[in-house]
Amino acid sequence: MQVTVLSGAGISAESGVPTFRDAETGLWAKVDPYEISSSDGWKANPEKVWAWYLWRHYMMGSVRPNNGHLAVADWQDYADVHVVTQNVDNLHERAGSKNVYHLHGSLFEFRCDYCQSAYDGELPAMPEPVETVDPPQCPCGGLIRPNVVWFGEALPEDAWQRSVSAVTGADIVIVVGTSSIVYPAAGLPELALANGTAVVEVNPEPTPLSEAATAVVRESAATALPGLLQRLPTLLG
Structure with missing residues (x-):
């Protein structure tokens, strides 16, 4: 069967x-979902988007x-x-x-936003949430993004x-x-x-x-x- x-x-x-519709706590309590879950938001402020997803990536370590x-x-x-x-x-x-x-997509996969190559390099430590973190850079010059599907993406x-x-x-x-x-x-x-x-x-x-x-x-x-x-x-x- x-x-x-x-x-x-x-x-x-x-x-x-937390589900996507839950109110986040602390630093992210008033984040606009579109701002951190869209290509437009990434282009406008990749440091903020990267920080949000990196925190969720690490937060999952304490979840069973x-x-x-x-x-x-x-x-x-x-x-x-x-x-x-x-x-x-x-x-x-x-x-x-x-x-x-x-x-x-997955919080545990990452790729270049330009050449689409998978990224398996080191991630910066994040013991506490912060508002901005510079994303790693691909050898091609593109920025490393989470391999998740944002609003409007296929x-x-x-x-x-x-x-x-x-x-x-x-x-x-x-x-x-x-x-x-x-x-x-x-x-x-x-x-x-x-x-x-x-x-x-x-x-x-x-x-x-x-x-x-x-x-x-x-x-x-x-x-x-x-x-x-x-x-x-x-x-x-």
């Missing part, structure tokens, strides 16, 4: 990762996978599991999941194609912790339903997907995912 999990910010929020991440990894003992995530953290990988496709083609294949090849699709409003990712459950594949939504709150989903579990990821595979026959009738 192939199980494809589509995960969003909700699953990581239970590990203490929760029971939701661990449950998905455990399913690999019983099924062919693929994870399509909108999250830029690495909690699925740290929990042990092998097939993880990052639709919106999704990484390889991750998108792998995600579509994971959805079209699935026997069941489980959508967990996502608002189901950000496209094109939100179109993947619709693709599964159009193919006749069962879609189970795991979310404490209703979303635009709820009415169309084959089954809905109104619980958090950490509560619902452990034991969910065993509950599927009942959920799907």
